[in-house]
Amino acid sequence: MSDRLLAGKKVLLGVTGGIAAYKAADLASKLAQAGAQVDVIMTEAATRFVAPLTFSAVSGRAARVDMWSEPAGEAIPHVRLGTLADLAIVAPLSANTLAKLALGLADNLLSATLLACVAPLVLAPAMESHMWLNPLTQAHAEALRARGAVLVGPGSGHLASGASGVGRMAEPAEILAAARLLLAQGGPLAGRQVLVTAGGTQEPLDPVRYITNASSGKMGVALAEAARDLGGRAVLVHAPLSVALPYGVQSVPVGSAVEMRDAVLSRLAETDILIGAAAVADYRPAEVRAQKIKKEAGDLTLRLMRNPDILGEVAACRREAPRLRAVIGFAAETQDLRANAAAKLAAKQLDIIVANDVTEAGSGFGADDNRVTLLYREGGEESLPLMHKSEVARRVLEAALPLLA
Numbered sequence: 317m318s319d320r321l322l323a324g325k326k327v328l329l330g331v332t333g334g335i336a337a338y339k340a341a342d343l344a345s346k347l348a349q350a351g352a353q354v355d356v357i358m359t360e361a362a363t364r365f366v367a368p369l370t371f372s373a374v375s376g377r378a379a380r381v382d383m384w385s386e387p388a389g390e391a392i393p394h395v396r397l398g399t400l401a402d403l404a405i406v407a408p409l410s411a412n413t414l415a416k417l418a419l420g421l422a423d424n425l426l427s428a429t430l431l432a433c434v435a436p437l438v439l440a441p442a443m444e445s446h447m448w449l450n451p452l453t454q455a456h457a458e459a460l461r462a463r464g465a466v467l468v469g470p471g472s473g474h475l476a477s478g479a480s481g482v483g484r485m486a487e488p489a490e491i492l493a494a495a496r497l498l499l500a501q502g503g504p505l506a507g508r509q510v511l512v513t514a515g516g517t518q519e520p521l522d523p524v525r526y527i528t529n530a531s532s533g534k535m536g537v538a539l540a541e542a543a544r545d546l547g548g549r550a551v552l553v554h555a556p557l558s559v560a561l562p563y564g565v566q567s568v569p570v571g572s573a574v575e576m577r578d579a580v581l582s583r584l585a586e587t588d589i590l591i592g593a594a595a596v597a598d599y600r601p602a603e604v605r606a607q608k609i610k611k612e613a614g615d616l617t618l619r620l621m622r623n624p625d626i627l628g629e630v631a632a633c634r635r636e637a638p639r640l641r642a643v644i645g646f647a648a649e650t651q652d653l654r655a656n657a658a659a660k661l662a663a664k665q666l667d668i669i670v671a672n673d674v675t676e677a678g679s680g681f682g683a684d685d686n687r688v689t690l691l692y693r694e695g696g697e698e699s700l701p702l703m704h705k706s707e708v709a710r711r712v713l714e715a716a717l718p719l720l721a
């Protein structure tokens with residue numbers, strides 16, 4: 317799937333000598349699939365592990381190795397590739413190339429190109445533990461970090477030598493996520509905090525039981541990812557999720573509605589946009605037993621009490637949150653969608669409400685897609701077609717951008 321951040325971007329992928337070079341082929345493939353134009357430069361050592369042909373095949377562009385064998389007439393490749401790149405990644409990064417980059421050496425096509433490169437740089441070191449832990453390597457890594465390079469990994473685990481320890485290259489998905497984070501910097505939400513609530517709250521009955529609902533948390537996660545991709549600081553206050561936590565998003569795990577309320581209110585002063593995508597339980601058991609409830613003859617009656625309305629409480633203390641410019645709620649309805657949503661927009665003093673009919677097949681709870689209508693405080697509404705939740709998330713945030721002005 318084409319990716320808004322990577323589509324059309326010129327990405328320089330440096331591959332140095334190491335077993336993990338085979339994983340770099342997967343990274344090159346992922347970058348190309350995301351729509352990036354990927355130029356691969358391998359060191360001589362890297363070609364001992366994987367053939368340049370592999371990278372040419374997955375990137376659709378000739379992989380380069382040698383500084384001296386460029387086609388005649390082509391502009392100096394190391395200058396051209398370096399200066400035109402939107403982003404540079406070196407994965408795997410050997411101890412040798414890491415040292416060269418830190419010292420500014422330029423003795424092969426990759427190091428020369430990176431010396432001429434002004435693009436953001438993502439480095440994924442991979443080497444034996446002793447080499448990585450050597451103070452010289454650490455000093456070089458620190459020097460590169462201080463100059464703005466983003467180091468991903470290395471992680472711990474099985475190493476080529478058979479030993480186990482730190483030095484494994486980060487997984488391609490993680491390197492890709494770091495690259496996307498770097499590309500998002502300077503987006504329209506730069507310097508803004510977007511707090512999103514997600515998931516279905518869990519209201520305890522006893523130490524092992526709780527009342528909850530069918531929310532997957534997908535919509536909230538998609539909103540946090542969209543905020544991150546627009547350059548914002550995304551904070552996800554979430555009940556247990558059935559999807560993975562996104563990279564580059566601050567996770568604040570909570571259980572019950574009361575915990576979620578406290579987590580939201582304590583962060584309100586630094587928040588610019590608040591989006592309530594959580595399915596907050598309206599009621600909680602009035603009594604939480606300290607011990608597991610034992611079955612007895614006859615039925616069990618539970619008494620439930622009202623939970624706080626999180627967005628309602630936010631409305632009540634908005635004056636104490638000077639940065640807060642947009643409060644957005646969701647209305648999951650099974651009937652009278654517009655009327656119910658409009659009533660919640662007014663009652664919770666929201667700026668925007670995202671209304672969806674949860675009875676529609678393929679939309680809403682647990683689904684990957686959603687069909688929503690945005691209703692605005694100022695009046696007016698916008699009905700969006702059925703689309704992927706990531707696209708819905710993007711549209712919701714775009715609708716909030718004018719409120720930040």
Ligand code: CTP
Binds near residue numbers: 592647
């Ligand atoms: N919400 C909240 N606190 C609650 C309940 C809901 O902040 N205790 C938020 C949700 O995150 C959502 C919006 O309010 O953004 C609407 O949630 P919904 O459950 O549809 O509305 P309710 O106010 O609970 O009304 P009802 O259940 O009666 O439809």
